[in-house]
Amino acid sequence: MSRIFVYYSDTGNGDAVASYLKDKGFAVRKVIPKKPLAKSFFWKILQGGFLAGIGAKSPLNGFDPDVSAFDEVVIGSPIWNGRLACPINTVLEQTDLSEKKLTFLLYSGSGAAPQAESKIQSQFQSAAVLHLKQPLDNPAELTKLAAL
Ligand SMILES: Cc1cc2nc3c(=O)[nH]c(=O)nc-3n(C[C@H](O)[C@H](O)[C@H](O)COP(=O)(O)O)c2cc1C
Known part of the structure; x- marks a missing residue:
């Protein structure tokens, strides 16, 4: 079965997940926003928090949305x-x-x-959802991915 991990990461937690899944044979596709988040923690929280709160969509750099070659898609x-x-x-x-x-x-x-999680479940009824607490600092969290 062919599987792909499509993800975003600003500070490396998503990258830690990607590296784990790559070792398990997943294709990996990281999305890059045209405009990165602010560098300072304060502005980052304010900007990202506000934009996520209104459901904003960031324009992406060279994103390939074609996943037709894969049976399973994991979104990070x-x-x-x-x-x-x-x-x-x-x-x-x-x-x-x-x-x-x-x-x-x-x-x-x-x-x-x-x-x-409830937004995902209203939009994608059959999707599974897994939560990881800062996997970059807590590599043991990655063991939750053994089920994939
Ligand atoms: C703008 C912003 C808002 C955040 N809001 C939350 C939040 O509501 N709840 C939470 O548990 N963590 C929150 N975080 C922490 C991130 O979700 C967490 O550090 C995550 O692992 C970052 O992933 P990354 O390193 O792949 O970018 C927030 C981080 C940022 C930058």
Whole structure:
């Protein structure tokens, strides 16, 4: 079965997940926003938190939405203000995920994101959702991915 991990990462947690999944044989596609988040932590939280709160979609650099070659798609997103990160909102808008086995990996400071999870479940009824608490600092969190 061919599988792809499509993800965004600003500070490396998503990259830690990508590296783990690559070793398990996943293709990996990282999305890059045209405009990166602010560098300072304060502005980053303010900007990213506000934009995620209104469900904004970040324009992406050279994103290839074609996943037709894959049976299974795993989407990775940091949690911003309890929601999916804006670059992933764009991925979900541009990618045809019908007919795919779908899993969401949500990485966050708290390891929980009920708001994002209920939005995913209203949009993709059969998708699985896994939460990881800062996998870059807590590599043991990656063992949750053994089920994939
Ligand atoms: C703008 C912004 C908002 C965030 N909001 C939340 C939040 O609501 N809940 C939470 O648990 N973590 C929150 N975080 C922490 C990130 O979700 C967490 O550090 C995640 O692992 C980052 O993934 P990355 O390193 O791949 O970018 C926020 C981080 C940023 C930058």
